[in-house]
Amino acid sequence: MSRITSLVGDITKIEADAIVNAANSSLLGGGGVYGAIHRAAGQELVQECRLLHGCKTGQAKITSGYRLPARHVIHTVGPVWRGGDEGEPDLLASCYETSLRLAAEYSCKTVAFPAISTGIYGYPADLAAGTAIKAIRSALGDLPGIESVMLVAFDEQAHAHLVKALKRKED
Ligand code: APR
Numbered sequence: 640m641s642r643i644t645s646l647v648g649d650i651t652k653i654e655a656d657a658i659v660n661a662a663n664s665s666l667l668g669g670g671g672v673y674g675a676i677h678r679a680a681g682q683e684l685v686q687e688c689r690l691l692h693g694c695k696t697g698q699a700k701i702t703s704g705y706r707l708p709a710r711h712v713i714h715t716v717g718p719v720w721r722g723g724d725e726g727e728p729d730l731l732a733s734c735y736e737t738s739l740r741l742a743a744e745y746s747c748k749t750v751a752f753p754a755i756s757t758g759i760y761g762y763p764a765d766l767a768a769g770t771a772i773k774a775i776r777s778a779l780g781d782l783p784g785i786e787s788v789m790l791v792a793f794d795e796q797a798h799a800h801l802v803k804a805l806k807r808k809e810d
Contacts, residue, residue, distance in 0.1 A: 643775055645790040645801035651679035653791060656747035657711040658704070659738050661755045664693050664716050666700065671758040672793075676712060680705040684712065697733035699741050711745060713738045717756030720763065731756055731767060732774035739778045743785055751789040754797055764797050768804040 650658050650672060660676045663669055666688040677684055687702040691714070694700045699715040715738050718730035734755050742750045752771070756762035768790075775788055792798035 641805075642779055642786060643772065643788045643790065643805065645792060645798060645805060647792050647795060647798045649675065649793070650751055650753050650791045651675050651707060653751040653789065654708040655749040655751040655787075655789065656709070657701070657713050657742045657745070657750045658707065658709040659699075659713045659715055659750065659752045659755070661753055661758070661760075662694065662714045662716055664696060666691055666694055666714050666716075669759075672753045676707070680707045680712065688714065697730040697737065699734065699737040701741050701745060709751070711742075711747060713741055713750075715755060717760055717762065720756065720761040723766070727756075727762065728766075728770050731762065731770050735771050735774040736778045739775065739782055739785060739788070743782045746784065748784060748786045749789070750785060750787070751791050753791055753793070754801075757797065765800045765803070768797075768800040769807070772801070772804045772807075 661672050683705045691700045694716050696716045701713050715734040718727040757764045757767045790801050
């Protein structure tokens with residue numbers, strides 16, 4: 640069975656060893672999935688984020704999950720979509736890869752991702768789904784400890800892109 644699955648839901652409700660947050664490079668403040676995760680986790684999450692001194696685009700940092708059902712939150716910073724010729728696909732792939740490597744370092748077996756960059760940052764959801772799945776497949780090749788990666792779409796339309804990309808053969 641594939642280690643990668645997709646579902647429609649609210650990532651703040653997912654019981655995984657780690658959920659991934661789509662943050663900005665300050666790791667402090669935001670709406671979208673960031674706002675939902677911080678509301679559900681409580682004030683302690685932003686306090687820990689202040690100690691991290693930000694994060695570069697394409698990189699990831701980890702904290703505790705506080706009041707979330709998830710044990711950890713991995714904060715990654717996706718690229719802003721500028722048309723696709725400014726390194727966006729490599730940066731987006733790097734978000735997924737570095738998040739999974741960090742999860743493995745912290746012995747996480749189950750990891751849930753939102754569709755990074757596809758909201759406020761404007762990355763087209765179909766392209767983002769393809770890049771995400773390719774990067775996850777490639778990273779899982781040498782991360783045997785990660786048993787399950789859940790891709791959490793916020794609505795049916797976003798989910799359809801994931802389903803389509805998951806059906807595609809390795810490209
Ligand atoms: N669960 C799952 N997915 C969610 C949830 C949720 N509770 N809330 C929003 N989403 C989805 C959005 O529908 C979108 O598809 O997460 C995806 C990412 O959207 P954004 O949160 O806007 O993230 P992003 O596009 O990466 O923009 C990051 O937004 O909040 C600010 O500080 C953050 O500046 C940064 C920017």
